[in-house]
Amino acid sequence: MGPHIRSDENDWHGLEIVSRGANRLCARDPQDPAHCLKFELPPGERTQVGLRQRMRRWLGRHVPRFGENRTELRAYRRLRARLAERTDGYLAACHGLVATRHGTALRCDCVLLADGSPARSLYRHLFEGPRLPAAKLCAAVDAFEAWLLENGIPLFDLNAGNFVVVPRGDALALVCIDAKSVLSGKEILPFSRWSRRLMQRKIQRRAQRLRQRIADASAGPVELAGRPPSH
Numbered sequence: 001m002g003p004h005i006r007s008d009e010n011d012w013h014g015l016e017i018v019s020r021g022a023n024r025l026c027a028r029d030p031q032d033p034a035h036c037l038k039f040e041l042p043p044g045e046r047t048q049v050g051l052r053q054r055m056r057r058w059l060g061r062h063v064p065r066f067g068e069n070r071t072e073l074r075a076y077r078r079l080r081a082r083l084a085e086r087t088d089g090y091l092a093a094c095h096g097l098v099a100t101r102h103g104t105a106l107r108c109d110c111v112l113l114a115d116g117s118p119a120r121s122l123y124r125h126l127f128e129g130p131r132l133p134a135a136k137l138c139a140a141v142d143a144f145e146a147w148l149l150e151n152g153i154p155l156f157d158l159n160a161g162n163f164v165v166v167p168r169g170d171a172l173a174l175v176c177i178d179a180k181s182v183l184s185g186k187e188i189l190p191f192s193r194w195s196r197r198l199m200q201r202k203i204q205r206r207a208q209r210l211r212q213r214i215a216d217a218s219a220g221p222v223e224l225a226g227r228p229p230s231h
């Protein structure tokens, strides 16, 4: 990371922020509006997380290969190698690590709306708005779940911050912008007896939990929805 300079809501070292996650900051790529740059945040700028994630962060700090950007890139490449164009429309492409004035970043396709602005995460739609119809969002979860099951993809981190929402015809679709969970659990604790059936059940449970969160968040006004942690 480069020297830390004060940052405000929309600007970080002069870069336009797309959004902040628990561990990384996503900014528009000043050289290409179709791309974004993800930076791993220094420890002091990250959100508070539970023990499991703290261990993961410790590992990322001490073993470069386990940093969030390297893990996401490896996960994306592995999925792309297996699925080729079947990732299109479901997974934002990662292009590689790039050196910038502000430190190393992961360059990805920025998922954009028709007007050229970045698509908002499902999390923001639920807890900040603008509100979208819960039935359409749940249908988008169904479609994503079906894609995971059809292709046997062990993506379990189905939290609302890892998806952005885009219109697709009359429907809505979810695009995953963070596939690192395909690897992050497994590389530390390999599930030697991991079966396809167990994997499917876990995906179904996580998708159901996400639909439930959509239903809960949609039951009240945005201001009263509160802001539960993004995981």
Ligand SMILES: Nc1ncnc2c1ncn2[C@@H]1O[C@H](COP(=O)(O)OP(=O)(O)OP(=O)(O)O)[C@@H](O)[C@H]1O
Pocket: 018, 019, 020, 021, 022, 023, 024, 025, 026, 036, 038, 068, 092, 108, 109, 110, 111, 112, 118, 119, 120, 121, 161, 162, 163, 164, 177, 178, 230
């Ligand atoms: N490719 C992308 N296109 C559009 N927006 C993106 C993209 N990648 C990230 N974002 C935005 O940045 C936010 C944080 O991204 P990301 O999940 O990669 O960070 P993170 O710190 O790894 O998150 P966490 O550790 O909380 O899962 C997303 O919720 C999304 O709004």
Ligand SMILES: [Mg+2]
Pocket: 021, 161, 162, 178
């Ligand atoms: Mg994420």
